[in-house]
Amino acid sequence: MPSNEPLQDLSFKRNDQIDRKHLQTRKTGPKKLEHKKRHPEKKIALIGWSVASIEALDKMKRPYLVVSLPDFEEYATTHNIPFLPWEFSRDLPYEDIFKHAEALYRKLKELEVDHAIPIFEETVEWAGALNAHFRDDPRLFDHAVLFRDKALMKRRAHIGGLRVGVFEEGETKEDVRRFFRRVNQSLLRHPEQDPDPVHVKAFNKAGAAGHRIIRSEADIDRKLTDNNFPCLMESHLEGVEISCEAFIRGGKVQFLNITEYVVFGYSMMVPPSPEIEELRPAIREEVQKIVDVFDIDHGIIHPEFFLSNDGTIYFGEVAYRIPGGHIFDLMKKTYGFNPYEAHILCCDPNTTEEELDGVFPDEKSFNGHAGSFLVYPKSDYISGVNIPKDLEDHPSFDKHTLFHPGVSKIQEQEGYGNHLGTVFFYNELSDHVKQPLTDYVDHDFFM
Structure with missing residues (x-):
C-alpha cells in the first residue's frame, strides 16, 4: 500500500535515522586526559607560598623550586629556599595566561623543573599552563581552568550527574533581574512578597570575594556594579x-x-x-x-x-x-x-x-575536634588588639595568633578580606568547640 507521506518527510526520516546511528557509534561526553608521569630526576615547582609545604618537601628530600611573588625573595634567600621570583599578572584572560606561562616554563625547564603544584587559588591556572607545556598537552591547561571558572565547573558537575542548583551566566543587571524573577516564579514565590534569594558570584575568585546575595530586586541596583560582571548567577541552596x-x-x-x-x-x-x-x-x-x-x-x-x-x-x-x-x-x-x-x-x-x-x-x-576562628577587622582604622577577658579561660581555648598590623589603616578589600590572626579551639566534644566558634562572631577583636 503506497504511503501518503510526502517524499521530503521520508527524506527527513531517513536522515534522522542516519544521524541517530551516527550518535550511537561515536563517543560523546568529556574527553579523557592522558595523565603522564613527570621525569623522575627533575624538580617540582611549588607555585605560590607555603612554609609548611616547603618544610614538607625538605623533609621528604624531594628536589624543588618555589615560584612566587618577589616579596618572598628575601625570606627565601635568608632561609636557603630555592626560589624564582615571578609576577603573576592578574585579570588576564585564560588564553593569555597560557601564553604568558610559556616564558616561565622556559626558565623552569632550564632549572631542571618538570612539574608544577599550585598552592593558592590564583595559581591553579598557572600550574595548569606550566604542566601543559611540560607535557606538551594543552588540554591539561583546559582541565585546570575547570577548577577556576565557576560556570564551567558547575556545568561539568551537572553533566556528570551531581546535584546542583539552577545557574546561569550574567552580563548585566537585567540578566540578574530576569534570573531572580524566573527562579522565584518557578518556586511560586511572588518577588514583592517573600522572594527566595539568589547568589551572584565572580567566576574565578576564592571565598566570599565577588559574592553578593540578592534578596530583592532593589538589591540588584544597590549591591551590584559593573565590576560584578560577567558573573555566575545561582539559586539559593538551604x-x-x-x-x-x-x-x-x-x-x-x-x-x-x-x-x-x-x-x-x-x-x-x-x-x-x-x-x-x-x-x-x-x-x-x-x-x-x-x-x-x-x-x-x-x-x-x-x-x-x-x-x-x-x-x-x-x-x-x-x-x-x-x-x-x-x-x-x-x-x-x-x-x-x-x-x-x-x-x-x-x-x-x-x-x-x-x-x-x-x-x-x-x-x-x-x-577530638579542632576549630579555627578567623578574625577580621570591623573598621578601617585600628589602634590595638582587643582580646575578650574570658577567651583564654575558655575550657576549649587552644591558642591564638592575633597581632597588630604594621599600619593602622586597613585597606578596603573584597569579601571578608584578610584575617588578622586566628583563634584555635580544641575539645573532645564537638559542641564545646562549636559554641565559642559561634559566640565570638560579633566581638570586635581590634580597637
Whole structure:
C-alpha cells in the first residue's frame, strides 16, 4: 500500500535515522586526559607560598623550586629556599595566561623543573599552563581552568550527574533581574512578597570575594556594579555547608576529611558534628563522583557541599589546591598526620603506592575536634588588639595568633578580606568547640 507521506518527510526520516546511528557509534561526553608521569630526576615547582609545604618537601628530600611573588625573595634567600621570583599578572584572560606561562616554563625547564603544584587559588591556572607545556598537552591547561571558572565547573558537575542548583551566566543587571524573577516564579514565590534569594558570584575568585546575595530586586541596583560582571548567577541552596579535603591517587580517594563550616566565612571545625559524620559514606560517594566526573588522577581537591535537612547532598563548587581557614592544621591536630606532606605526595604523579603506605590514618579514628576562628577587622582604622577577658579561660581555648598590623589603616578589600590572626579551639566534644566558634562572631577583636 503506497504511503501518503510526502517524499521530503521520508527524506527527513531517513536522515534522522542516519544521524541517530551516527550518535550511537561515536563517543560523546568529556574527553579523557592522558595523565603522564613527570621525569623522575627533575624538580617540582611549588607555585605560590607555603612554609609548611616547603618544610614538607625538605623533609621528604624531594628536589624543588618555589615560584612566587618577589616579596618572598628575601625570606627565601635568608632561609636557603630555592626560589624564582615571578609576577603573576592578574585579570588576564585564560588564553593569555597560557601564553604568558610559556616564558616561565622556559626558565623552569632550564632549572631542571618538570612539574608544577599550585598552592593558592590564583595559581591553579598557572600550574595548569606550566604542566601543559611540560607535557606538551594543552588540554591539561583546559582541565585546570575547570577548577577556576565557576560556570564551567558547575556545568561539568551537572553533566556528570551531581546535584546542583539552577545557574546561569550574567552580563548585566537585567540578566540578574530576569534570573531572580524566573527562579522565584518557578518556586511560586511572588518577588514583592517573600522572594527566595539568589547568589551572584565572580567566576574565578576564592571565598566570599565577588559574592553578593540578592534578596530583592532593589538589591540588584544597590549591591551590584559593573565590576560584578560577567558573573555566575545561582539559586539559593538551604542547609549545612561543609567542605571536603580529598587526597587522590590513581583516580581514587585515599583519605577524606570533612570540615563543618560553623559560621560561614568565620569558623570551621574538623571533624564535623556527629550528625554530619554519620553521612560520611554518602559524602564520600559524592566526592568520588567528582573525581570521576572531573577526570582527576592525582592531587587534592577541596569541594564544598550543602547538606539539606532531608540528607540530600548538593554540589557547591570544587578547588584544586590547599584549603584556606587553617583546615590542614586542624586535620594535623585531630588526625595526627601531616597533610602538607600528603598533599605533595598525592600531587606528584611519580609517587608510588609504597610511599603512600601508612601515610593516612583511619578516617573514623580522630582525636577530638579542632576549630579555627578567623578574625577580621570591623573598621578601617585600628589602634590595638582587643582580646575578650574570658577567651583564654575558655575550657576549649587552644591558642591564638592575633597581632597588630604594621599600619593602622586597613585597606578596603573584597569579601571578608584578610584575617588578622586566628583563634584555635580544641575539645573532645564537638559542641564545646562549636559554641565559642559561634559566640565570638560579633566581638570586635581590634580597637
